[in-house]
Structures are given as C-alpha cells and as structure tokens.
Amino acid sequence: MLDSVVAAETPEGILLELRPAGISARCCAYLIDQLIRIAIMYAAAFILMFFGGLGWAFWAILSFLLEWFYPVVFELGRNGATPGKRAMGLKVVMDNGLPITPAASLTRNLLRVADFLPMMFGAAIVSVLLRADSKRLGDLAAATLVVYLPRPAPKATLDMVTPVAPVRALSPRDQSALIALAARAPTLTVERLDELAAMAASVQGESRQPEAEVTRRVLGVAQWLLGRRT
Amino acid sequence: MTPLHFENLYRAEWDELESQLTLILDGRTRQKHGLEPIRGERVAELYRRACEHLALARARDYPRYLLDRLESLTSDAHQVIYQRREFGLSRLKRLFAQDFPRAVRAHSTYVWIATAITVVPMLLMGWLVYERPDLILSVLDADSAAEYEAMYSDSAETLGNISGAESRWQMFGFYIKHNIGLSFQFYAAGLFAGIGSIFFMLLNAVVSGALAGYLTERGLSESFYSFVVTHAAFELTALVLTGAAGLRLGHSLIAPGRLTRVQSLTQAARESIVMVYGIFVMLLIAAAIEAFWSSARWMPLPLKYSVAAVCWLGVLAYLAFQGRRAD
Numbered sequence: 120m121l122d123s124v125v126a127a128e129t130p131e132g133i134l135l136e137l138r139p140a141g142i143s144a145r146c147c148a149y150l151i152d153q154l155i156r157i158a159i160m161y162a163a164a165f166i167l168m169f170f171g172g173l174g175w176a177f178w179a180i181l182s183f184l185l186e187w188f189y190p191v192v193f194e195l196g197r198n199g200a201t202p203g204k205r206a207m208g209l210k211v212v213m214d215n216g217l218p219i220t221p222a223a224s225l226t227r228n229l230l231r232v233a234d235f236l237p238m239m240f241g242a243a244i245v246s247v248l249l250r251a252d253s254k255r256l257g258d259l260a261a262a263t264l265v266v267y268l269p270r271p272a273p274k275a276t277l278d279m280v281t282p283v284a285p286v287r288a289l290s291p292r293d294q295s296a297l298i299a300l301a302a303r304a305p306t307l308t309v310e311r312l313d314e315l316a317a318m319a320a321s322v323q324g325e326s327r328q329p330e331a332e333v334t335r336r337v338l339g340v341a342q343w344l345l346g347r348r349t
Numbered sequence: 350m351t352p353l354h355f356e357n358l359y360r361a362e363w364d365e366l367e368s369q370l371t372l373i374l375d376g377r378t379r380q381k382h383g384l385e386p387i388r389g390e391r392v393a394e395l396y397r398r399a400c401e402h403l404a405l406a407r408a409r410d411y412p413r414y415l416l417d418r419l420e421s422l423t424s425d426a427h428q429v430i431y432q433r434r435e436f437g438l439s440r441l442k443r444l445f446a447q448d449f450p451r452a453v454r455a456h457s458t459y460v461w462i463a464t465a466i467t468v469v470p471m472l473l474m475g476w477l478v479y480e481r482p483d484l485i486l487s488v489l490d491a492d493s494a495a496e497y498e499a500m501y502s503d504s505a506e507t508l509g510n511i512s513g514a515e516s517r518w519q520m521f522g523f524y525i526k527h528n529i530g531l532s533f534q535f536y537a538a539g540l541f542a543g544i545g546s547i548f549f550m551l552l553n554a555v556v557s558g559a560l561a562g563y564l565t566e567r568g569l570s571e572s573f574y575s576f577v578v579t580h581a582a583f584e585l586t587a588l589v590l591t592g593a594a595g596l597r598l599g600h601s602l603i604a605p606g607r608l609t610r611v612q613s614l615t616q617a618a619r620e621s622i623v624m625v626y627g628i629f630v631m632l633l634i635a636a637a638i639e640a641f642w643s644s645a646r647w648m649p650l651p652l653k654y655s656v657a658a659v660c661w662l663g664v665l666a667y668l669a670f671q672g673r674r675a676d
Contacts, residue, residue: 225625
C-alpha cells in the first residue's frame, strides 16, 4: 500500500484510519500562518504607533501572544487547526484519534523551538521525512498527529443504471474498487470505461454480452454495493 | 444473515445514535429549550453496539455502504464520548492549588540539580569578578559594562528610578516578551539530551553573577540589590524550574528505562508541562513586579527588603508545602 494510513485502535476494538499529512502540506500551512501573523503584527504596529510608549508595550505583549499562543488557541478551537492548516485541509489530533488536549497543544507548540534547530526547521524536516507518521519532535513529545480531514467520498450513484446483485461474495477492497470505478465513470471516455469494466466482468455473471451491456451491468453491481436495490 | 436483513434489524439503533450525536454536537442550547433530552448512558450503550456491528460487518465482508455508514457513525461517537474537557476555573484552581507545586516536588531531583547549575556558577563568578573586576570583560564588552554601571548609578533616569506610567508599561511589555519567550526556549532546548537547558542555565548564571560582582565592587550594591531582589523571588525560581523541566525532557531520552524513547519522551512532556504552566504565571508576576514595584526607587529600603523577604518565603513555602495533603 502506498497510502500512509495510521490505524488508531479504540478501546472497543475498532480501528480508526488517520492519514498523516506530509511535509509539503505542512510547510504550506506554516507559511500561510506565518503570513497571517506578520499581517496582524504590521496592522497592530500601524494602529498602536499612535499611542506612544503604551502602544509599544501592548505591541510587545501582542507579539509575544502571537508567537506562542496563536497555534494553541486555534488548535483548541472547534476546527482543531490554525487557519493555515484549515486552508490545506489539515487538522491536529491526538495520535489515538481523539481531539487534541490543551496540554498536548501547548507542548507541541512550545517544542517548535527545538524543531527549528539547528536552522530552518532542520530537526522537524528530518523527523517528518524519516517517520511514517510524519511527526515532528513536538508531535512526538505531545503524542499528536497532523492529519488530513476526511474527504467526502465522490458521488458514485448513477441514476440511469439499474442495480445488479453480484454473483459472488466480494472483499471490501474489490467493493471499493468497483465503487471508485462508478464514481469515475462520468469522467472517462466510453472506450476506456468499457476496457476497465471488462476487467471486472466476472462480478456480474453474464458472459458473451456486448461490451456496453457488460459495462452497464458492472456499474449496476457498484450501485447494488452502494445500497440501491431498485 | 444477509446484509439487508442485518441492516433492517439494527437500523433503528443506528438512527437513534445518529440523532443523539447531532443533539450533542448542536450544543446545549437545544437541551435548554426542552427538545429531546440527551441520554448519556444510552449513547454509550448504542456506541458499543455499533462497534460490535461494525466488527461483524467487517468480518462478514458486508457491502461497502454498510461499512461506510458504521465507520463514520462509530468514529463520530468516539470523538464525542472520549472528548476531554480540561477548561474552566475549577481546573485552573486545581492546577495552582495542587498540580503545579506537586509537579515541582515530583521533579525535586531535577530541581536541585538545576539549582546547583544556576547558583554555584553565579556565586563563583560573582566572587571572581568582585576580586578582579576586569574579568567582567570576559562575559560583557566594555560598552555594555559601562551601560549597566550607568543604569544603577544614582544620577540620571535609570532603570532603578523610572518615572512615568508609560515607560513602566513599556518595561512590562518588554519583560513579558523577552523573559517568558526565553524561558519557553530554555524548556524546548532541553529536548536535546538536556544540553540546551544546561547551556542556557550556565550562560544566565555566569552573566548575572558577573554583573552582580562587578556592580558590588563598584559600590552600587544598594541600588542593584534593592532593584533585583523582589522580582528575583519569582524570576530566578522560575528559571531554575524551567531548567529542571528541560532536564527532565533530556533525561527521558537518555535513560528511557523500560519504555521506548518516544514513550518516555511523551511521558516526560506530559508531566513537565505542568511546571511550564506555573513558570508562565511566575514570570508574569515577576514582570509586573520588575516594571511597577522594583523600579520605584523612592520606596524606603527597609520596606523593599521586607517585601522581598515575604516574596521569597512565600514562593519557597508555596513550592514546598502547597497541596501536600494530596501527595
């Protein structure tokens, strides 16, 4: 499998699938957050400029809060992600799949300093590239994981195809493959769709049919697997 | 049992769980308005049933749509049921009434080592510079040494004699940004086998010790010590505790014991971060004292020293005794 899925087991003995985000998505998220922070700092500096020494004091406190607590506040919020992570479709969770705790969020964000060393996030880059679950040092210490938000499955219902019951039991992987084919069907050329459907011809039982009919019946099996019965 | 039969048999339970989950996620407002009540026990029971159904459906290779529904249902319920709420005032109260001082005592070995790493070089350097003032140049360049000397001298607008609310607020902002940020860095640097924390502690101790020795030798001891002694109760203690927390991180990696290194690090971080909460508040107090109290030089010295004594005793007694009953 090329997918880097981390399975988290719950006490009830079921497996939750988490998809750790790799280095490029996380870099982009970080850059977006950094730009937002810089923009806020400049805007604040522009306004607080008019308040002299007192303004400077508040600017210093604001920059302190932005530097250390900007990620913490957002990660503990409803989305579990900073605006940058949200834009990249990412989220921070505990590595057992639960929402992040305040202590873990603070830990991973304080230890970002260690990740930055020796320069330009060197330690973080090495750690993320070496580990299958793409944790940086802060994630290791806090037991957190940056994961992709679950993507809504592509729509695979095809209204004009009548459902067909499969003639043999299908493993979950085979079922997923058929449903994925149905989801892609509208974007494929007829010839390519026939070619692909022919590989799965055995699921629908009827042999010696014209190609278009086989395709229709294979897609029909996919509809049946999606729960349609009529 | 066919998948369809299975689904018809249990669908009602899944629908009930789903509607309870939406109720919970919608927040408490709906509950207040007397709409369907949330029944926690029932949710837990339905969740366990759904987990069972999912395991069965997987083992029997049921169609994908059934697995998908059960997977999303159980994972949503899992998030709701195991969510931990750690906010609120009662949690904060427990943190400072028990958790923080207890965490400090639980790390007492690290705290003593950090104290030694800070105090011994500080006294040694202070004594050396007092005996041979030109040694100050080994840690500071001549310009900054002169600057510090001017700062604590009796004349002019000095650190120990700041007038005006504006500049006090300015100092307050600076201390927060600088001191607290630095302390967070000390802690994180401990991750590298503790070397980072030791380095920062030594650096801090040597420079401040040298400065104290130099200023004492110059005859500025009165204005220097009356300035630093009060907030040092919080600042110096907090820096020692930061070093201790950093040493804990580093030690967990060097000697993980019966755990893997990652497990050991996770445990060390979970236990030492409690100290960081307390350190943060101590440094806030230190910044406020340094900006608004230490800087008031018109205050009579006996008053300043008695307040300082109260602060020191208070901090040490708090760390040593608060929350003992729960130990």
